[in-house]
Every structure is written in C-alpha cells, then in structure tokens.
Amino acid sequence: xxxxxxxxxxxxxxxxxxxxxxxxxxxxxxGNKGGGLRVDVADLRLPASRAEIGVLRNVVHxxxxxxxxxxxxxxxxxxxxxxxxxxxxxxxxxxxxxEVVGIVDIAARSGTQRLDVVGNRVLSxxxxxxxxxxxxxxxxxxxLGNALVDNIAVGVRPQLLLLDGGGRVTVSHNx
Numbered sequence: 713x714x715x716x717x718x719x720x721x722x723x724x725x726x727x728x729x730x731x732x733x734x735x736x737x738x739x740x741x742x743g744n745k746g747g748g749l750r751v752d753v754a755d756l757r758l759p760a761s762r763a764e765i766g767v768l769r770n771v772v773h774x775x776x777x778x779x780x781x782x783x784x785x786x787x788x789x790x791x792x793x794x795x796x797x798x799x800x801x802x803x804x805x806x807x808x809x810x811e812v813v814g815i816v817d818i819a820a821r822s823g824t825q826r827l828d829v830v831g832n833r834v835l836s837x838x839x840x841x842x843x844x845x846x847x848x849x850x851x852x853x854x855x856l857g858n859a860l861v862d863n864i865a866v867g868v869r870p871q872l873l874l875l876d877g878g879g880r881v882t883v884s885h886n887x
Contacts, residue, residue, distance in 0.1 A: 716744035716775060720752045733764040740771045747778025748802060756788040762825075763790030769797065776803045780837060781816045785824050792820050793828045804839030812873055814844030815863065826852045838864045841873045848877040859887040 721734045734753055741748045749772050756763040765785060772780045780802035785792045797816075804815050815837040820827040827847055834842050842863040847853050853876055860871045874881065 716741040716746075716748050716772075718750045718752075720754075722753075722755045733766075735766045735768065736770065737766065737768045738770065740773075741775065742771070742773045744775045745777050747782070747804075748772040748775035748780040748799075750779070750782045750784075752784045752786075753788055753792075754784075754786040756790065763788050765790065765792045767794045767797065769795075772797065772799045772802060774801050777805055779804055779813060779815065779817045783818045785820045785827075787822045788820075789823045789825065791826045791828070792818075792824050793830070794818055794832065795828065795830045797832045798835070799832065799837065800835045802837045802839075804837070812840045812844065812870075814841045814873065815839045816843045818844070819846040820851075820853075821846070821848050824849055824851055827854070829853075829855045829858060831857045833859045834861070834863060835859065836862045839866065841865060842871045844873040844875070846875045847879060850877060850879040853879055853881045855881075855883045855886065857885045861887060 717739055719736050736751050751767050753765050767783050780799050783794055799816050816834055842860045
C-alpha cells in the first residue's frame with residue numbers, strides 16, 4: 713500500500729493556480745500501511761512570481777510502514793512552510809544502516825529561499841529520527857516552536873537531525 717495522500721505539483725499545474733502557490737491544508741491521514749502524507753513540489757522557478765508552498769494544520773495519525781509526513785521541494789524559488797501539523801502514533805520501519813530518515817522528513821533542495829518549520833507537534837512515533845530537515849541551499853531555515861515528545865528511535869538516533877547547506881539557521885523555543 714502507498715502513502716495515504718500523495719500530492720505532487722510541478723510548474724505547469726502550479727503556474728495556472730494562484731501564480732505558483734500550493735497549499736495542503738487540513739487533511740486527516742490515518743490508518744495507512746505505506747506511510748501518511750507526502751507532498752512533492754518541483755520546478756517552480758517562475759519569472760514573475762515567488763512560489764509559496766504551505767503544508768499546514770494536517771493530522772497524520774496511526775500510519776505504518778513509511779514516512780508519516782514527507783515534504784520535498786525541488787527547484788522551487790520561494791518559501792516552504794510546514795506549520796501546525798500533528799504527527800502522532802505513527803510507525804516508520806527504521807533503516808538499520810545507511811541514511812537516517814525522519815518520521816517527519818522535510819527536504820528543501822535547489823532554490824528554496826526560506827524554509828519555515830513552525831509549531832508542529834510530533835508525538836509518540838516510532839522509527840528513525842523524529843524529524844529530519846535538509847536544506848542544501850544558503851537560504852534561511854527556521855525551526856521554531858515545535859514539540860518532539862515521547863518518540864522512540866531505533867538504535868542511537870537523534871530526535872532532530874538538521875542538515876544545512878550553509879544558510880542562516882534558527883532553532884528556538886522547541887520542546
């Protein structure tokens with residue numbers, strides 16, 4: 713079984729909708745066996761617009777097998793915001809060796825000017841790192857006001873794994 717909800721947006725679609733913006737808001741994803749909510753946004757380098765991508769106020773609960781909440785931004789010139797999501801009681805099959813993947817896994821690659829991860833609650837999940845945030849650009853990364861509570865990592869895994877390509881990073885007021 714695949715992820716409960718998989719949203720994939722690229723330039724031809726997004727250019728026709730609100731000048732390159734994309735919002736995934738208020739979804740409830742529960743009881744799936746291949747992961748929870750996955751959002752892929754790619755190729756939004758629009759000349760007259762700055763793309764705004766939002767993954768906001770979603771509930772991802774009791775999913776198993778894959779990543780609970782995965783957000784991937786690729787070749788997007790703009791802002792990616794992941795905010796006020798509840799990710800609770802999910803189980804990700806952890807990688808025994810190799811790359812650590814987050815139960816919440818966010819990657820902003822090639823062009824994202826700002827990545828805001830704000831006010832999310834990641835509670836009582838099992839797997840690799842609770843949250844992994846990857847940015848390979850020199851933009852702004854903010855990880856603010858998030859709660860990472862009672863997550864169980866397999867082996868010696870961090871609760872937060874933040875990999876940055878050299879930008880300005882702020883980590884503050886998290887539990």
